[in-house]
Amino acid sequence: MSTLHTFIEYSAEVAAARAAGTPIVALESTIISHGMPYPQNVQTARDVEQIIRNGGAVPATIAVLDGKIRIGLSEAELELLGQSPEALKVSRRDLPYVLASGKIGATTVAATMICAALAGIQVFVTGGIGGVHRGAEISFDISADLQELAQTSVAVVCAGAKSILDIGLTLEYLETHGVPVIAIGQDNFAAFYTPDSGFKADFRIDAAADQARFLRTKWALGLAGGVVIANPVPAEQAMERAEIERITAQALAEAAAQGIAGKAVTPYLLARIKALTEGRSLATNIALVKHNAVAGARLAVALVA
Ligand code: PSU
Numbered sequence: 358m359s360t361l362h363t364f365i366e367y368s369a370e371v372a373a374a375r376a377a378g379t380p381i382v383a384l385e386s387t388i389i390s391h392g393m394p395y396p397q398n399v400q401t402a403r404d405v406e407q408i409i410r411n412g413g414a415v416p417a418t419i420a421v422l423d424g425k426i427r428i429g430l431s432e433a434e435l436e437l438l439g440q441s442p443e444a445l446k447v448s449r450r451d452l453p454y455v456l457a458s459g460k461i462g463a464t465t466v467a468a469t470m471i472c473a474a475l476a477g478i479q480v481f482v483t484g485g486i487g488g489v490h491r492g493a494e495i496s497f498d499i500s501a502d503l504q505e506l507a508q509t510s511v512a513v514v515c516a517g518a519k520s521i522l523d524i525g526l527t528l529e530y531l532e533t534h535g536v537p538v539i540a541i542g543q544d545n546f547a548a549f550y551t552p553d554s555g556f557k558a559d560f561r562i563d564a565a566a567d568q569a570r571f572l573r574t575k576w577a578l579g580l581a582g583g584v585v586i587a588n589p590v591p592a593e594q595a596m597e598r599a600e601i602e603r604i605t606a607q608a609l610a611e612a613a614a615q616g617i618a619g620k621a622v623t624p625y626l627l628a629r630i631k632a633l634t635e636g637r638s639l640a641t642n643i644a645l646v647k648h649n650a651v652a653g654a655r656l657a658v659a660l661v662a
């Protein structure tokens with residue numbers, strides 16, 4: 358066993374699931390600390406955990422606390438992540454710092470994938486993945502989530518990538534790195550607030566059993582790395598494409614004018630879009646994460662069948 362494992366601590370619920378072979382679904386914490394406002398963030402985190410339990414799997418929300426990677430959090434710890442201004446946004450680069458310093462760390466898609474893989478968890482549910490930002494040819498702003506998908510063997514169930522990103526370039530990047538992009542229920546890749554990005558996904562695989570067969574085959578071949586499983590937001594809860602495009606353009610212009618850069622970009626844009634839509638984007642965001650939790654639990658159950 359690698360010494361890495363000395364940094365990992367499981368909640369009682371997750372430890373029991375590991376011992377019993379119950380399917381486990383990983384959840385990230387950046388979405389709690391930096392992706393949604395309080396108190397909707399904590400309420401959503403709780404609801405998503407319960408949806409996963411109802412689906413026959415055990416939720417493992419991942420964060421860094423007191424120098425440990427924590428797999429499975431208590432109610433009080435979800436509250437802490439939801440409220441603490443001290444919670445750092447932790448991607449691959451930041452993991453050693455937050456662990457060594459004993460600070461509070463909210464893990465991104467990339468860091469959550471690393472921790473899930475260390476814990477032997479193959480399915481991870483989130484809202485949206487990071488990607489290649491618009492204007493990346495100047496800013497070089499490409500989320501570390503994409504490099505993680507290239508190398509870490511975890512399936513990421515999401516609602517696609519947001520239009521704050523360059524979705525076409527994000528898909529090109531994933532193709533270059535051999536990351537399969539699977540769509541559920543449609544041929545096209547989902548665009549987070551809206552079901553259709555206008556770009557085709559690589560493969561449409563609707564049934565969880567078939568998704569599980571795909572994953573087993575990939576990893577049995579020794580093809581390490583993640584898989585994006587894009588679950589479109591239900592039409593009733595989606596935003597209007599023209600509206601989200603207009604508001605995204607405004608938020609991007611404001612970010613540029615204010616010189617927002619680095620890891621602050623995504624949280625800034627999410628908060629501005631929420632304000633500019635008077636909270637309607639938050640309602641969509643919450644709905645799509647819950648919808649992904651249903652799909653993720655199904656997949657985790659299918660993988661142990
Ligand atoms: N997209 C969302 N909500 C989020 C994020 C993305 O709709 O909270 C978070 C995820 O944790 C993702 C991270 O991994 O932002 C990407 O940040 P960056 O672009 O800085 O890599």
Ligand code: MN
Pocket residue numbers: 498499500501619620622
């Ligand atoms: Mn970035």
